[in-house]
Amino acid sequence: MTNNILLKFAKKGINLSPDAYAKVMKSDNPVNLASELIVKLKSNDFKPVDLISVNGKTIDEITGNISTSSDEHAIQDNTHEVESGVESTDETKDKSDIKNTDSIKPKSKLETSNDKDESSEGIVKKEDSEKIEDAKIQFKRNLEKSNVEYDFEVLQDSSNKSYTSGEIGDLITYFQSRYEKLSKILKQRPDLKMTTKIADIEDGQTTLNLILMVKEIRTTKNGHKFIEFEDDTGSLSILFSNKNEELFADAEKLVRDEVVGVIANKDGDFVIANQLIYPDVTRIEEKEMDFGIVFLSDVHIGSLTFLEDAFKKFIDWINCEYGNEEQRKVAEDIKYLIVAGDIVDGIGVYPNQDKELSIKDIREQYEEAARFLGNIRSDIKIIITPGNHDASRLAEPQPAVPEEYAKSLYKLNNVEFVSNPAVVSLDGINVLIYHGESFNELPMAIKGLSYEKNEQMMEELLRKRHLAPIYGERTPLASELEDYLVIEKVPDIFHTGHIHINSYKKYNGIHLINSGTFQTQTEYQKIKNIEPTPAQVPVIDKGQYKLFRFID
Incomplete structure (x- = not known):
């Protein structure tokens, strides 16, 4: 029944905080109460932004358990309630499997990668560069105007195309x-x-x-x-x-x-x-490109396990201020940076998350994200999609992160926000971006698939030409009037995240990239025996895959 209740709200674009969810489930008839709440929440008294995280006070107000004014239903800025739109029951934690994935313990040194199908630039070492100052990153770079011309086009974005009523x-x-x-x-x-x-x-x-x-x-x-x-x-x-x-x-x-x-x-x-x-993708011819694209996901700013020092090194590298001559040369080629969801850790995404947060307010987490990204040189265009930790609805397709929560990021003149999934054209290179929530259920549905080899899951999605084919189970899907998760156009690059394990493969000429994470291993991952890969940054540099590591 838990899954049915959550889907009932998700289909209407409504997300419940942990205490709101608990109040619904503890009622005499959760199904009937859910239906009554949905009717009232979708009335003119509530705005769409109010539904990103409905708190317990709102539930009490509607059911008449307490007496409050109608102005008190807004989302609280400084509470520990859900603002990223994910339920927080123990069942949900099991159901998500990788929802809170993080990364392995940092090694003292990481050797150059020799994985097949990749030419690696290896670890960016401190001795290759000038010593990094320990001072906090200042919000400054984005104030500089860029003269670079971008051939940037959004080919698919469902942010303003949600018309479903859930019937x-x-x-x-x-x-x-x-x-x-x-x-x-x-x-x-x-x-x-x-x-x-x-x-x-x-x-x-x-x-x-x-x-x-x-x-x-x-x-x-x-x-x-x-x-x-x-x-x-x-x-x-x-x-x-x-x-x-x-x-x-x-x-x-x-x-x-x-x-x-x-x-x-x-x-x-x-x-x-x-x-x-199978529908599958036909083999494509590789396109020439004279620039570089960096792929990030699951940065999880605001978490106690966020690798801030490693992320600072990454920013210094992309600004051509860190690394050896060859590594800086690759950085000079970078024209685009894609973040495939979970740039922040969110609030109330899983039980007791507040104990693992360094920043316990969702807006402040996005402020911190803007402070980091605002220090990336302004001639790099940054494309951001939401993930399950972000302040967007849980049901896919997820609309872009609302400006309501990420005002500082919206102020950056080189940042573009798109939905999850989305397809963008970067100087003629088509990139399919999908955070990867459906990776939670594929290993259980198809024998031989695993989180550790998520590139095989990406290949399977391309064969099926659908990003989340199974309806009504672990991946919340909105019953839109159009299925936006069908892979209609064959991409040049398929970029995912969510699993926190870096991977790369080439399939029918398509680059399959999972960009890993900037977060260390959590207690939940230890229980599940999941060992993600931290601070590994994939790059497509002039058509060639390279991998950079930012942990000493």
């Missing part, structure tokens, strides 16, 4: 949008140019070419897969035999609600699959 009709429209978008992609395959709808299958028809959505997956007593599919005309069960090893292995990667092509044989009422066709 069943919207949910149907949402899945119709998903099916139509992925059908269009699949119909580009030769075997699927001519397809049959389920309702149009004739009695004597033996060969079926179908485009279907997965409804239910079952395993027979003999170990075969018996999968129920559907389209917009009906449903059909298809057998995937384990005797066809290659096909069966492909079928084992199917998850609910994804859209695929199926070639099958029909014998009476019995249908056996011959071929499974």
Whole structure:
């Protein structure tokens, strides 16, 4: 019931603080109370910004348990309540798995990386540069005007396109949008140019070419897969035999609600699959680029485990003031910096988070973030998307971080805010940015996937052409009138975060990058035996992948 209650609010763009959530769940009938609260919260008395984190006082006010004026429902600035829009029950902590991921204990020295598919610049060492002053970073660089010309374009941003009411009709429209978008992609395959709808299958028809959505997956007593599919005309069960090893292995990667092509044989009422066709991405040609892009995520400013010294070194490096000659040369090439969510640690994201915070006010956390980013040289354009720790709604797609909470960041003249997910064009290089909340459930849904090899999860999402295919489980998804998580355009770069483990792979010519974190390992991660990689910064420098480390 917990998941249903949370989704009920998330679908309406409403997020509850820990005490508000507790009050709802302790009521005699949480489902009915949730419905009544949603009606009142969506009335004209409350603004959208008020719904980013509804506190316990607001719940009491609405239910009549206490007497307060209507002016007291606003979000508190200096409390420990949720302002990043994530529930805080123990069940939620387990449900998120990686929601609060952090990083491994810093080593005294880190050697040059020799991972395959990457040419690493290695650790940026103190002895390679002038000694860094211990003084706090001053907000100064952004005051300098830049003469650099940017060919910057936002190709996809759902920030101002949320029209869902959360009703069943919207949910149907949402899945119709998903099916139509992925059908269009699949119909580009030769075997699927001519397809049959389920309702149009004739009695004597033996060969079926179908485009279907997965409804239910079952395993027979003999170990075969018996999968129920559907389209917009009906449903059909298809057998995937384990005797066809290659096909069966492909079928084992199917998850609910994804859209695929199926070639099958029909014998009476019995249908056996011959071929499974994923939407997948076609191989792309690499584009020439004469500049560099830096990829960050999960900085977690405001956390006690935020690696401030390492982040200062990173800023000095990107300002060409730190590192050896070769490392500074790469820094000179940097034109864009992307932050794929969780630039701050948020408030009330998980139980007892306040004990692990150095800054316990969400606005002050963004002020601190502006102080750091404001010291990055002004000729670098910075693109920021939200994550599950940021002050945006939890349900995906997440709109851009509101100016209400990040006023100082909005004042920086080289910062652009976009939604999660988003697609941007940087001088002709298309970058798909997704924080990565769906990584929480993929390892449990698909055998062989793991957090430690998150580049494999990224590859699987590209094969499915969807960033969060499973609806109604661990990843909160808003039933928008359009499914914005379908990967319609094939990107040149796919950038994610959330897992806090740096990874890189090239798939069909596409750079797959998870940018790790600037946070050390938390107690929660120790329990889960998760060892993230701290202060490792990936760069695409003139088309080549490089990795820099900022821990002594």
